[in-house]
Amino acid sequence: MIRPLMTVTTFAAALIVSAQPNDAPAVPEILRKAIASSPHQRYFGHLVREFRHGAEVDKHEEIVFRDGQWTRIEFPEGSKFTGQVIVENHRDRRHYFPDRNVIEVMPARREEALGRLARLAKSGQKKLKISLGPGEVVAGFKTEQVVVSDNEGNVLQRIFIEPKTGTLLKRKLFDPVGAPVGSFEFTQFSPNGRIDPSLFTLGRKGAKVVTPDDKLQDLCTANGFVFAKLSESSGYRLEHCRINKVGGDEVLMQIYSSGPDKLSLFQSRSGVNASRMERFAKDEFHVFTWNREGKTYTLVGRVTDERLQDLARLVGPGTGQ
């Protein structure tokens, strides 16, 4: 079952890269190799991940076991995530929280990591430049650097790829003024070793399995929102949800995915100016808003206005736990 899927994924990635329109940036060979080899990579390693939240930077270490479509992630002793385990296959991502004895199940997302870049390269809509830069030694391995920048030469991403396996050993994202938004970097990397398949099972008797729908229902009940969601018949799966606060107002945010495509559904108590949002989105995303039962719903995504309106019709009451 997995082998045909891997073949199809590889074929699709090759098609995406080869079917570029004339105005799309040229994709360097090393990046093609990374995209094509992604479903087959096998390695063990340690990496450091960083995310910037305003002035603060969250930094943590992960221990990664990877065998094709399977990935297991643990956290070293002393980490604030120690004891948590993540296991992902081609379909699901299962995340165990020992303190709550909960396993959260959500859609797999590893395959999205390069899919989005491949799609941007294909469409040329962002007018990206993709070029090669000087490589670095990362975790003891020589790498080649791929630089993604805008037409004005502002660097948006730096990707460091190990050329033999096509593995991304380091990736950095920057904001429009050059400040780092986040990054990951391997500090230890062991390619092609045998990995015990039993590492990719995650089960614990007595643990409560929580789906994104369960989490959504809990959030809605606790914060006075309507339990409404996008139907799975849309092709999108609920990945994550959370309450965000803007100047005292609470907004429920649901994040859906369909392959590399992301869609956000917001539910707020106050009105939203869709045209103003479109201006902020700068033609990158489209926005559709509507009101129902005293709440304002807003869909944001990288799809057409017509598609957003169709998807809005598929937002309805969620099913119970």
Next chain:
Amino acid sequence: MNNIDECLESEGQEAMRQLVKAMPEDSLSMAWRSSLNEKILVSATKQKRRRWFLNAMIPSAGVTVACGLALLVMARTPSPTAVSGRNFEMEKSMVSAHRMADVSTDLSGAGLGPSETSDVTKGPSGTDWNDEADVETL
């Protein structure tokens, strides 16, 4: 023409002429005219007052209705500046949050994403969007 002259000098016409001459001559009553003038004056004054009243009252009524409507609208909605400012932040934050969600898997893959690392430190109740990085054109 001759026929008309003849008719005017006929006996019947002459008798009528004598009859009219014989009627008593009335003099015009000044008291009646004075009374009429007074009535006209009173009537004109009343009309003038009514016109002034209407000229003053119609715009006043309009202004009063407009003020009432304005008060009603202002009482029902927060001040325009506050709404505009709040929504400005709300909409900017929503777009920024979607951008972050859109690019987060570029960095996190199967590992922890930015919302999961911040959930640990800030709790599951919510994240302040004003603390989110704006990844703009990524």
